[in-house]
Amino acid sequence: MTQVNRLQGGQIDRSQSLSFTFDGKRMTGHPGDTLASALLANGVRLMGRSFKYHRPRGVLTAGSEEPNAIVELREGARQEPNTRATTAELFDGLVARSQNRLGSLRFDLLAVNDRLSNFLTAGFYYKTFMWPAAFWEKIYEPIIRKAAGLGSLSLQDDPDVYDKGFLHCDLLIIGAGPSGLAAALTAGRAGADVILCDEDFRIGGRLNSETFAIGDASGADWAAATLAELSSLPNVRVMARTTVIGAFDHGIYGAVERTGDHLLAPKPGKPRQVLWRIYSKQALLAAGATERPIAFENNDRPGIMLASAMRSYANRFATTAGARSVIFTNNDDGHRTAADLRAKGAQVAAVVDVRDNAPHSDDFEVIKGAQVINSAGRLGLRSVTVRAADGTIRRINCEALGVSGGWNPNVHLTCHMRGRPQWDNALAAFVPGGDLPPGMQVIGAAQGDLSTAGALRSGAQAAAQALDLQTSPIDLPQAEDAPVNVTPFWYVQGASRAWLDQQNDVTVKDVKLSHQEGFRSVEHLKRYTTLGMATDQGKTSNMGGLAIMAELAGKSIPEVGTTIFRPPYTPTAIGVLAGRHRGKHFHPTRLTPSHHWAKEQGAVFVEVGNWLRAQWFPQPGETHWRQSVDREVLATRQSVGVCDVTTLGKIDVQGTDAAAFLNKVYCNGFAKLPVGKTRYGLMLREDGIAMDDGTAARLAEDHFVVTTTTANALGVYRHMEFVHQCLCPDMDVQMISTTEAWAQYAVAGPNARKLLQKIVDPAFDISNEGFPFMACGNITVCGGLRARLFRISFSGELAYEIAVPSMYGDALIRRLMDAGKEYDVTPYGTEALGVMRIEKGHAAGNELNGTTTALNLGMGRMVSTTKDSIGSVLSARSGLNQSDALNLVGLIPVNHADAVPAGAHLMNADGPVNAQHDQGxxxxxxxxxxxxxxxxxxxxxxxxxxxxxxxxxxxxxTGVETRVTIASAHFIDPKGDRLRA
Amino acid sequence: MLINHPLLGPRDAAEFTYLGDASLIDRPDWQAPDAAQAFVEYGYMRDNPAGWHRELWFHEAGDRSWLVVTRNTLTHEISNVELARDVARARGRSK
Known part of the structure; x- marks a missing residue:
């Protein structure tokens, strides 16, 4: 195809041609084009089908507010649905497809929905597909989902990388139109650290779309010169293709920089998009304004667009939607479009102005006091019907219609911290209210200064004020300073199939129906009709809906109010919010020092918190995990086994009050624990529920080593710091987490001591007499390596835990395995560890489940009543000490072949099976x-x-019902002889 | 949010974990005659003010200080940040 609708001039680089396809058809455009402008240049007005009625649609706007021209970009894994053709920067090789159609775009089979429009009004789905309920998920929903089209996903992993970054500045300027540029120049020349962001790929905002002069230069040239100066200043960072998506607490703004979206694929090793968190001392919102349409019958045909968009396409992109244009306006700004089109050599058939006192023109016909009441053309505009002031009806042939209903300042970011905009009668629009995010000022069109001169002035002044400058470092150039001259006009009376929200297919009729059905609050209107709930968030449609609602309710627009503006300002990819935190990087992976050794042994790993722990070590010939686990358990109980317990939390507690402190955090006593001894400790929450358990080993009078469960290491440490800093600030105690500092191994089984004696240096007596059950101490191993030894047992066997500095963990496990060969030493994993602790009746995470007390766990007598400890008072509550309180017991199946599934409930031998009769x-x-x-x-x-x-x-x-006998939880060695052997 | 740490200056809220009402510092006397009732109040009864609130934050990814942050729950404005240990001492806590 040729670029039949290309005009002269514009900011496109004709020296280069870019080839792209749309629905498989090959076309060309130029650098500087968007997909939308290139399509228009190629004579394509029809770009998509509407959401509900499958009406043919083209572009309405030339920016990020676009509701209609929603397309699918790229192919394969990079396929991206629901992107706006108006912001997609053209590149060579771009593949774009229309979406939301069944069949071709020109002959969409679902266009039948349009014929059914009398039934498909607001609330149709709610009202119709109510019954039978079972049909919803299987029948109605899939059909509706297919019909109510959105683009399709590739269903492949996103191949691109997204990043996050942090920036700091004195002044953040959001928007690089005339006000933003004037502010940046002022602040930049004054030496402030400035960040200037704009969502467009070309800096300048509306200056690129208008023909006004600034000083001696065109607006676009002034913008380019200003950009050149700003770029030369080391204290100014100009960020094009960067949308500030939200205003957050304390001067923090979120911004998405699209670093790779204008390329076929991001540069190797570079991210596709970056989410910036910008910490600003002050911020200026220069987000500009968005033109709004006027609703009339069939106002959604391809070729009908905002008058300002028509001007952008003509002046900036050198293209037009058709050879012959009509303008429909309620304000002076619409006339500019007609003048600019004429200047470009395009034909202007007429300007239809609703005002009787509309300005006159010598260059084109102005039909005053008139309205466009209908349009015709199946797949694109062919003519409009105009009703003149005297009531006569006229049909005007045209391929393009520019509509101007006035301008709405882009107040979105002023409302992200619950600010509310206020109504401005002169502009007939909402402007920022007084309750701005702290540190923010609004400048230019965003605050209602719609002239270029006003924008430049407000930008320079606000920057000077934000930085407390006495004199302005810039001379403001001469610029257009026309007053706003607008007569509010929202929709043509009598119109019903007149579109307000083109993306969600909400018409004037729907708003009226919603009001009639009692949805009077603007929030209800929004949710019932879905007005403004599409990806464009109603940037071009909300005002029209509000105005009609106000009229129906007999209220003023400010009385009706607006819905709440929330971040993000424009649709944001989930990928950029996730950044690098995807897949295995969603959380960190922690490996113990002997991880590689375990891997060499073929260990199967399990995630415990962020750690990878060996679950079991399969041996040749073992085909089921139970074979491995049973072998590990038996070998440990018969000779000796070794388990990596590095992941248990370790907290080093030191200070003259260390013992008193542990007395406070553990419910049982620690004050009298002798040096060289270890004690089991149970920590309660203040409400009397068990929080965590572990051991505390007293290595010196003022030095303890506390262990916690793997999962609670962080929380216990936090809690201990709370108790110290907030409850006992004068206790002389310091603590630090040393979990990563020590590699620790449990050595368990009848031959544990014999094995350890081979590696513990001979100076240390670890005989049963010299190092009895629960002893602890600093030792050396393997000829001088410092180590800690604890004679504690989770398995119930004669057992030790030995710790060495992390860097020696790998060497120690290899030495233990080597030294243990004569005892057939067996490494065991977390499953065998679990089996042995259940055989021994030790509580673990399953029992310390956030609902159990010391009493429940069989440790009620451990809670000391002679000292103050966290949880001691409330654990004595009567409610926790009833005679039918739960107790931890063992269970044995009556029929030994039966399984005992965890999570199963227990009922009395006879009687009903229900929650009332639950026994545990x-x-x-x-x-x-x-x-x-x-x-x-x-x-x-x-x-x-x-x-x-x-x-x-x-x-x-699961249909299980078996019989079990209550037994002691200590299935193995209930007297503890093995521990003390 | 930014929390102006008394020792370290402004730090991003992401470095902190939140606990709750700073009244948790005022742990009752375990030997008082009404200790059980006092601990129930302490443990369960919290004000939930729309406005200024003194609350405990822990600088977990930082220097591990517990802080008392005075924050407006409506605007997130922070008017004061103190070391919890100083607050605790001022409120008569010692060992």
């Missing part, structure tokens, strides 16, 4: 290879007094 539930379960059957730990009402009783174990969801 299974918290942990395992197959015990030592006992040869399944076992479980359970919390059972008054369970401690019910030993030997048979209960029914039920899981109604």
């Amino acid at each position: 539930y299974v918290t942990s379960a395992a197959f015990s290879p030592n006992l040869g059957h399944a076992i479980g730990l359970a919390l059972v009402k008054n369970g401690a007094a019910r030993m030997g009783e048979t209960l029914r174990l039920v899981s109604p969801l």
Whole structure:
């Protein structure tokens, strides 16, 4: 195709041609084009189908407010639906497709919806597809979803990288039109750190779309010269293609920079988009204004667009939607479009102005006091019907109609911190209210200064004020200073299929219906009709809806009010919000020092918090995880096993008050723990519920090492700092997390001591007498390496935990394995660890589940009543100490072949199975290879007094019902002889 | 949000974790005759003001200070940031 609608001039680079396709058809454009302008230049007015009625649609605007020209860009994994053709910068090789159609764009089969429009009004889906309920998910919803089209996803992973960044500045300027540029020049020359952002790829805002002079230069040339100066200043950062999407607390703004969207693919190693968090001392909002349409019958045909957009296409992009144009306006600005089109050699058939006192022109016909009441043309505008002041009807042939209903300042960011805009009668528009985000000023058209001179002036003044400058460092050039002359006019009376929200297909009729059905609040109107809820968020449509609603309710527009503006200002890719936090980078992965050794052993890993822990170590011939786990358990109990317990939280507590401090945070006593001894400790929350458990080892009078569970390491540390800083600030105690500093291994089993004696240096006596159960101490191993040894046991065996500085963890595990060969030392993972602790009846995370007290866990007597500790007072509450309180018990299946599923509930041997008769539930379960059957730990009402009783174990969801006997939770070695051996 | 740490200057709120009402500093005396009632009040009863609120923040990704931040819950304006230990001492807490 040739560029049949290309005009002269413009800011496109004709020396280069860019080839692109639209719905498979090859076309060309130039650098400086958007997809929309290139399509118009190629004579394409029809760019999409509407959301609900599948009406043919073209472009309405030339910017990010576009509701209509929504297309799918690119192919393969980079395919992106629902992008605006008006902001898509043209590049060589761009592949674009229209969307929301069944069949071709010209012959969309779903256009039948338009014929059914009498039924498909607001609330249609709510009212119609109510019954039967089962039909909704399987039948109605898929059909509606297919018909109510949005673009399609590639269903492949996004191949691009997104980044996040942080910027700081004295002055953030949002928008690089005349006011933003004047402000940036003022602040930049004054030496302030300035960031100037604009969503467009070309700096200058409306200056690029207008023919006004600034001083001796054209607006576009002045913008280019100003940009050149700003770019030369080291203290100014100009960011094109950067949309400030939200205003947040304390001068922080979010901005998305599209660094790769104007390229076929981002440069290698570079992100596609960057989400910037900008910390500003002051901010100037120079977001400009958006022209609004006027609603009339069939006002949505391709070729009908905003008059200002027509001017942008003509002046900046050197293109037009058609050879012959008509303008429909209620203000003087519309006449500029006619004049500019004439200057470009395009034909202007007439200017239809609703005002009787509209200005006269010698260059084109002005039909005063007239209205465009209808349009014709199936796939694009062919003519408009005009009703003159005297009531006569006239048909004017044209391919393009520019509509101007006045301008709305872009107040969005002024409202992101719950500010409300206020009504300005002279502009017939909302302007920023008084409650701006702190540190923000609004300049230029965004605050209602719609003339170029006014914009330049307000920009320079606001920058000087923000920076407290006594004299302005710039001389303001001469510029156009025309007053705003507008007569509010929202829609042509009598019109019903007159579109307000073209993206969501909301018409004047829908707004009237909504009012008639009682949706009187503007928030209800929005949700019932979906007005303003499309991806454009109603930038061109909300005002029209409000005005009609006000008229119906007999109120003024400010009385009706606006809906709330929320971030983001324009649609934002989820990818850029996620940044690099995707896939495995969603959270960090923590590896223990002997991870690589475990990998060499073929370990299967499991995520525990952010850690990867070895779950079991399969051996050749083992085909099921149970084989590996059973072997590891038996080998440990029969000889010796080693488990990596590095991930347990470790907190080093030091100070003369360290013992008193631990006495405060643990419910049991620590003051009298001798040096060289370790004690189990239970921490409660202040409400009496168990928070975490672990051990505290006293290495010196003023030095303890506390361990926490892996999952709670962070929370326990935070809690301990809270107790110290907020409750006991004068205690002489300091703590630091040393989880990463030490690699720690449990060495368990009858041969544990023999194994350790081979690596612990001979100076240290670790015999049963020299280093009894619960002993701890600083030792050296392997000929002088400092280490810590704790004789503690989670498995119930003779066991130790040995810690060495992290960098020696890998060497230690290899040495242990080597030294342990004669005892057939077996590495075991978290599953075997779990089996053995269940066999031993030790509580873990399943039991410390945020609902259990010390009493529930069988540790009620541990809560000291002779000292103050966190949780001690409320753990004595009567409600937590009822006679039927849950107790931790063991369960054995009556039929040893039965499983004991964790999570199953327990009922009395006879009687109903329901929640009222619930006796408790299974918290942990395992197959015990030592006992040869399944076992479980359970919390059972008054369970401690019910030993030997048979209960029914039920899981109604999975149809399980078996019989279990209550037993001691200590299945193995209940007297603890092995521990002390 | 930015929190103006008394020792470190303005820091991004992302470096902090939030706990709640600074009245958690005023932990009751465990030996008082009405201790049980006082602990219930302390543990469960919170004001939820629309306006100025003193609250505890922990500089977890920073220097591990607990801070008392005076923040307006309507505007997020922060008028004062203190070290919690100073506040605790001023309120009579010691060991």
